[in-house]
Amino acid sequence: MRLSKTFIKTLRSAPKDEIAKNGALLTRAGYVHKEMAGVYDFLPLGLRVIENIKKIIREELNAIGCEEVLMATLQNPEPWEKTGRFSNQQVDIWFKTELSSGGELGLAPTHEEPVVQMMKNYISSYKDLPLYIYQFQTKFRNELRAKSGILRGREFLMKDLYSFHTSEEDLDRFYGEVEQAYERIFERVGLGDCTFETFASGGIFSKYSHEYQTFLPVGEDTVYYNTDKSVVLNKEVLLPEVLADLGVTREELEEATSAEVANIFKLKFKYSEPLELKFADADNSEKIVYMGCYGIGVSRLMGVIAEKFADEKGLVWPESVAPFRYHVIGIGEAGASVAEEFYAKHLDDALLDDRANVRPGEKFADAELMGLPYRIVFSDKTLAEGRAEVTVRASGEKKLVKIEEL
């Protein structure tokens, strides 16, 4: 991408109402544009980060046999009424709308009910199971407040996976595979060493559910952890019987603030029973399908990564999700020409700051704000030695690298 050709510009300031660091930095660096609280547009660089995160998630889910679909936003109330979740008392974050031909519709805040309803067309026998179905879909949640940038959206991108099984054992087996896939995903997006599978309330159908919490000072959750015992639990389950179950005492736990980036849940019959998703087992008896569901907040994950690694100069992207790997700057005529040559060889990996009439100092500041992993500067000074100056954004480390070794 050529900075001279793109519409995005770094901005001196973020909108006044943008109090979250991720929202302010992503706006100033040209990754997102805020429409209103909790509603953002993704600009070319931001969309590339989202697509990079999706690609990693997609690869890991496909590897464990999951199938990708794309379900609708507009929700027929019927299946939601059967589970009791269409009522605003039960689910208080619905956006609802009216069909001009009559009747109320909802905007999907999640997709358990429609996916169960849909699968009634495709599951009838034990031979059809297990099945694992996921999508990347915009979810709508009518939050009363949304002041955390893209960490909490009224409209946000989520990956939601639903699994269907003949037995609790098979659900447990797949649940374990998803846990491993999630570990690989968080590792690959750069959050492996600060994201932890966390015990959380399981509701009425299982003792615990699991959240994935990334330790983050601006997170909305509080967790308690003990590194030696590899235990992390949400404050909501900080109860004597839970501590006994996990084999830790209150004194052994430290407190941390964190952001929930994912959660996984053994639904069992929670939705399949009221919606009558059944199968004929090998002995021909009719049974209810066991289910699990597994979410990852994709746009939230982008916000968490932005928030986590940013420093006083701007964003710092891990290589795996960065919109481009190289931020290329040529200084002087010769520098600009070698920068063009390098860019031509790395079109998919490089952002070229070829803006005329912008001083090098400003280009350097923009490179730091935008946060690509490697800044490569070609100037008369470096070229005299046949080299380029490479700066690692995360560490600030600078090296003069021979051009042929770049």
Next chain:
Amino acid sequence: MRLSKTFIKTLRSAPKDEIAKNGALLTRAGYVHKEMAGVYDFLPLGLRVIENIKKIIREELNAIGCEEVLMATLQNPEPWEKTGRFSNQQVDIWFKTELSSGGELGLAPTHEEPVVQMMKNYISSYKDLPLYIYQFQTKFRNELRAKSGILRGREFLMKDLYSFHTSEEDLDRFYGEVEQAYERIFERVGLGDCTFETFASGGIFSKYSHEYQTFLPVGEDTVYYNTDKSVVLNKEVLLPEVLADLGVTREELEEATSAEVANIFKLKFKYSEPLELKFADADNSEKIVYMGCYGIGVSRLMGVIAEKFADEKGLVWPESVAPFRYHVIGIGEAGASVAEEFYAKHLDDALLDDRANVRPGEKFADAELMGLPYRIVFSDKTLAEGRAEVTVRASGEKKLVKIEEL
């Protein structure tokens, strides 16, 4: 994709209320699932078709310098009120909803207003122009009736492109480039010889706009055309003065039924004036930005392709958009084993029907219903000659091809 592992199944019948051929066939063949009239889920095969169409559009738009973004669905009424388009009298297909913190929001039926509002942050000088910004985004339109399968959705996928210029000449230049890109797009998706740029009403800001109409018996539009004079016009502009402009007489025109798959429009100041999108020109005078907008109905295009090429046996996909190129069937033990070998070499291009306990006849019928371009059958009979039977879905042509030449 292995048919034994995917959840999709061909269905004997479509839902009773599915009267459109595209909707019925796509449902029966396992490409889509209907949530309600005009609202569909895309299943793995359907999502692959959508992604193939998006890829073709993306390549052609990127080639003429367009930048991809992803804008929000939830719409702040403010910019729409400035253009008069938030009122249900003016735009009668709004879905509207209430924010729990107070205030009405709309679900975007199109994105002119928000994109103009957004660009006020990025356009200030003639040096910033021209710019071309597009997205693939779900649009919501509260249609009173929606009985045409995925040809007319209440929720549907659209590619919308907006261009920004300093002058009418520059708008005209880019408009011409988009016309050429659209020709390449319709050619590539397989509709080149039945899709025509069509004169349509231009509203009050220009004499004509252009639609792209695909000749299709179930289409909702009526067009008049003359092949020798390369003129196609929408019934809505079948007026003496228009015919005079185009140099044809009524007698020279034939009538056809067609589906609108795209439209392009010189907006000029229509939205930039009320929303005050201005730039400082080279002489420092303040001017209003010229705009164009260019849509393609992506999910509708999939429906048109399905509808256009289907025969009495099922779907017939052009290679460029087919979810897979090869539908692979092995008959007998040896056939199944060679089919597996072929599949392993063409994972991204092949669907393998490895279902146990399904008779070859049923597999052949499903292959015809699903409509992949080439059916490849390995059986004892063909293997005895070291060959496979390749059937071209579109023509029905059968060939025995040496396995090493496949």
